[in-house]
Amino acid sequence: MVVNVFISAVTTDTLSRKDAVAWVNNLLKSHFTKVEEMANGAAYCQLTHLLFSNSINLRKVKFNPRSEPDILTNWKVLTTSWKDLGIDKPVDVEKMKKGKFQDNMEFLQWFYKFFKANLNVEPEDYDAVGSRFGEDLPALKGASGPRPAVASVRPVVAQTMKTKTTMQPVAPVPATKAAVAPTVRNGARPAPATSAGNRRSETSPNEELLKQEIEKQKTLAAEWETMAKDMESEREFYYNMLQRVEALVHEADELKATTIEVETLKKVLYDGNEETVENGDDNSQLNEALNANIDDTDTF
Template structure:
């Protein structure tokens, strides 16, 4: 009985596209190089027949189709097989036929989860099932597609013990004997690559990352200089607006500002004196002038006499008498218009 599964790329741990593509090639003994090649439907027909042997008429599958009608034929074959098996997953044929990476990648992620849930260990010859046809076909000029480089196909986790048992073991070395001038046997093709290759690859990757870090550091420095220049320009124009505001405030209400003064502020550069400094200097000068005004000596005497009389009246007659004294003294004060302060 088929086990239908639900898959969400948001909540489930997924394999990378390279791992998924290697898994497909291991199952079908194929040489697919891109996820987009799954859009023809041929690989899913082969994988479904691999999972449920005999469920798909693989002889009708167009393994190396290029036209859309042939691709539709493959998807219709797959749809019928899934319906007969009881697989309730809808196939978004229109989206998959576009050959876009994302749609085909998500659908392949779901199929891998479905495959793992329904896998039962059994033997299957994918090349024999498709009649020995290369998948994909040889490149123009008679050259075959580059062979994939991968380990023997590992089945899903439930079949892991058997897979380990069927893995080809390297041949045992010959027994020790007397030295002889015979040619040494070539190492087996299954021997691991020399460790120097891995070290060289790691060094190249590290150099690439260091170069990228240097590029990002330089870019960050350029951006920092740009931001500093923009902030300086912002402050420059803000100071101009502030200077215009100070100019208008100092002139006061009911008066107008000449355009010459405004234009002078607008056309000033950093090395010129701003209007704000000029206005501030003028305000300071006026305040200092006010503080320098001297009160005539006669006024000091009159003020002192008035203070003494008011104090005496308050003591003798109370506040009413003090009020009358204030009126009397105010009438008696006669300021000369010629006196300046």
């Protein structure tokens, strides 16, 4: 009798991703490195075969599927077997086959609990590798795929040897640079005799244009940086001037005065700012304009 289980977010008997992968590898003598590799359903087919003897025909299982139809076949074999066993767990094959961690981890957590609930005897004598006919799970890199047939190479070698033995001698050709033909080995003709080093050392027109454009952009960036510094200095100059004038206005408000002495204002505008003295002629035109405006009236 199959014991159906459920799992939720508050279930406590769950495994971490590393423990879950290690648990599967221990049972199946496999070498999974992450949960997502079980998305093709082959591992669940063999785990069901281990848990319920002869419940699945493992010859129908594609342990290392190479296409989506093979993956769908595995899940069909699994769900058909579960239906016969009375397992009521719904399987969203569309989600599982995408190989996303969250979906596959939740499914593996459920299967771990289901396996523990239905395990009667520890599977110590289960031959995991033999049950899947000696196939690696998953396939090791470099070990999958059909090996090239040696017999198919021998006729080519024999034909090549026969051609060499039946070739007629050819009169020698004067050893000049123009008459020397490139040597052909194993049917592959070498590349034309050009100097790769010389080609690399030569600078193409595109590279020259690119270098010129880079230098141009560097010069432009330096000009913009200088301009930005000048604008920043000018901003600070006028900001400090405005602060001093504002201080005079506040002082007049506190004294309840309605005017500000022109000499006091001139002192703030010209004598009180160190940057004005340093700049000198740079602000001479501004100073003259301010003097002209201020001299028109005695007070503000």
